[in-house]
Amino acid sequence: MSEIQTLGQFIAANEKDFPGGRLEFASVLSSIRLAAKIVNKEVNKAGITKDIIGSTSSENIQGEVQQKLDVFADNSYIAAMKYNGDVAGVASEENETFVEFDTEAAKKAKYLLVMDPLDGSSNISVNVSTGTIFAIYRRISPIGSPLTNEDFLQGGNAQLAAGYVVYGSSTMLVYTTGNGLHGFTFDPAIGVFFLSHPNMQSPADGCIYSVNEGNYLYFPEGVKRYLKYCQEYDKSSCRPYTARYIGSLVADFHRNLIKGGIYIYPTSKTYPNGKLRLLYECYPLAFMIEQANGKASDGKTRIMDLPITELHERAPLVIGSTKMVVKAEEFMRIYW
Ligand code: AHG
Ligand code: MN
Ligand code: MN
Numbered sequence: 001m002s003e004i005q006t007l008g009q010f011i012a013a014n015e016k017d018f019p020g021g022r023l024e025f026a027s028v029l030s031s032i033r034l035a036a037k038i039v040n041k042e043v044n045k046a047g048i049t050k051d052i053i054g055s056t057s058s059e060n061i062q063g064e065v066q067q068k069l070d071v072f073a074d075n076s077y078i079a080a081m082k083y084n085g086d087v088a089g090v091a092s093e094e095n096e097t098f099v100e101f102d103t104e105a106a107k108k109a110k111y112l113l114v115m116d117p118l119d120g121s122s123n124i125s126v127n128v129s130t131g132t133i134f135a136i137y138r139r140i141s142p143i144g145s146p147l148t149n150e151d152f153l154q155g156g157n158a159q160l161a162a163g164y165v166v167y168g169s170s171t172m173l174v175y176t177t178g179n180g181l182h183g184f185t186f187d188p189a190i191g192v193f194f195l196s197h198p199n200m201q202s203p204a205d206g207c208i209y210s211v212n213e214g215n216y217l218y219f220p221e222g223v224k225r226y227l228k229y230c231q232e233y234d235k236s237s238c239r240p241y242t243a244r245y246i247g248s249l250v251a252d253f254h255r256n257l258i259k260g261g262i263y264i265y266p267t268s269k270t271y272p273n274g275k276l277r278l279l280y281e282c283y284p285l286a287f288m289i290e291q292a293n294g295k296a297s298d299g300k301t302r303i304m305d306l307p308i309t310e311l312h313e314r315a316p317l318v319i320g321s322t323k324m325v326v327k328a329e330e331f332m333r334i335y336w
Contacts, residue, residue, distance in 0.1 A: 007033055007173065007184045007193035017179040019138070019160040024086035028111050028136055029161070029175070031087070035080035036132065036165040036173055037191060039073045039118070043130060043167040044188075060094050069124050070094055073117035073132060087111050088139050091152045091311050093280055098311065100147045107144070111160075112137045112151055116280045119164075120248025129168035131250025135284040136161040152279065152311060156304035162284035164250050174200065174254070176291040202294030206260025206321040207238035210245045210252045218268035222299070222335035226264075226328045249276065253285055253319065257292060262324035265317045266299065266332075274298070274316035278308050282315050295325040299332035 005013070011026045018025040055067055074094040081087040085105030091098040091114045101109070115134040123130055137158055139151050163175025171186040173193050183197030209230045216224065230241045244261070246252050252263050265276050276282055286296035286303035296303040296319040306315060318328050 005195040007195070010182065010184070010195050014177075014179070018177055022110075024109075025111065025136075025160070025177075027086050028081075028084060028113070031080040031084040032077070032113075032134060032163070033173065033193060035077040036171075036193075037186070038076045038080075039069075039132065040165070040167055040171045040186060040188075042069060042072055042076075043124070067118070067121040067124055069130075070118045070121045077113070077115055077117050077132070077134075081113050082106065085109065087113055089113075089147045089151070090115065091279065092117055093277060093312070096312075098147060098149070098152055110138055110143075112139050112147070114152060114280045114284075116277065119250045119281070120246070123246070123248050128246060129166055129248050129251035131167060131248060131254075132165040133250060133281055133284050134163055135159045135280065135287065149311065153308050155308055156278075156283035156286055156306065159283060159287050162287040164253070164284070164288070166250050166254050168251060168254075172196070172254070174288065176288050178287075178291065181288050181291040200257060200292050202257050202289055202292040203260030203321055204293070205237075205323040206256065206262065207241050208244050208256055208259055208261030209241045209324075210243070210256060210261060210263040210320075211265070212245060212247070213243065215268050215270065218270055219266055220268075220332070220335065222332035223264065223266045223328075225335055226331035229327070229331065249281060249285070253289075256320045257289065257294070260321045260324075262318065262320040262328060264319075264328065267316045271314065273314040275314060276317050278303075278306060278313045278315040279311055282306075282317050282319075283308075285317075285319060289319055293322065294320055295322040297325055297329055299329060 015026050078090050081090050082101045086109045088109040089098050089100040093116045120130040141148050141151050161177045165173045174183040181200040184193035185196040186193050267274050282303050289296050298316045
């Protein structure tokens with residue numbers, strides 16, 4: 001037997017670091033691990049199973065056509081949380097309002113989950129990486145009373161834990177509870193996540209920029225000027241940078257986290273507030289990049305400090321290697 005630690009062993013060994021040091025918090029992470037395995041299995045066979053690939057006839061709250069896997073992933077994570085017993089409710093990209101569980105255990109539960117159950121779902125049909133993004137909060141409404149929107153709108157700094165699963169060439173689960181960012185790779189043969197990336201660090205600087213440059217015309221002046229800066233020649237800062245954009249936020253984030261880079265989804269004429277969702281895309285990734293010594297901003301303000309008033313609120317996102325984000329902010333401050 002090698003000395004590799006499983007996710008379950010890692011959770012147990014680090015329980016003392018959990019917010020409140022609570023046993024039930026470990027159980028929430030274990031249920032996320034279970035749902036991740038179930039969704040991973042479906043994503044992996046998406047290409048060969050007709051009834052799982054493709055669109056449904058419905059749209060979600062953002063007016064986007066739901067893919068069958070969006071719905072499957074949403075149902076899988078919600079079911080895992082419902083029967084966990086320590087989770088009172090879930091807010092998801094795929095549901096207009098939050099879901100409150102009515103089991104006796106859930107009514108007394110202290111934790112809440114927010115999630116993008118399947119990120120990058122437009123990439124499923126072409127065999128490109130997708131992901132799940134999640135964060136855990138402590139409920140603030142008294143036990144015994146119904147959950148409210150305020151339970152879910154506590155802001156980025158109130159996150160107890162955040163993580164993502166990337167369903168890629170290998171499947172990984174990466175998470176933080178505020179004590180560093182740790183990555184686990186799934187071994188499908190035995191169905192176990194193993195610790196493969198302890199204490200992940202975002203390189204302070206990088207040579208990759210990731211943005212949907214097809215929208216260039218619609219970007220604010222500061223973003224346009226920063227993108228020109230990325231394309232200028234300067235050997236000492238490895239410019240021109242390499243452009244890499246998958247169109248799955250989780251996969252783009254994961255690559256840049258490991259290699260060093262910047263991801264930008266700015267405001268634009270098409271998306272005046274940006275496209276990405278603050279609660280279950282921007283806040284969790286911001287928490288994670290900061291745990292890896294990177295930086296996340298909306299161009300001006302630290303993402304974690306942005307206030308939130310609606311579950312599906314959008315925000316611009318500039319995230320990745322600290323020096324690159326600082327440089328992008330310089331341009332965006334001057335030419336906002
Ligand atoms: P989702 O699939 O959860 O709706 O998220 C899609 C997001 C994100 O994954 C990706 O980075 C971005 O949309 C891509 O948008 P564009 O196609 O506008 O570049
Ligand atoms: Mn998404
Ligand atoms: Mn999604």
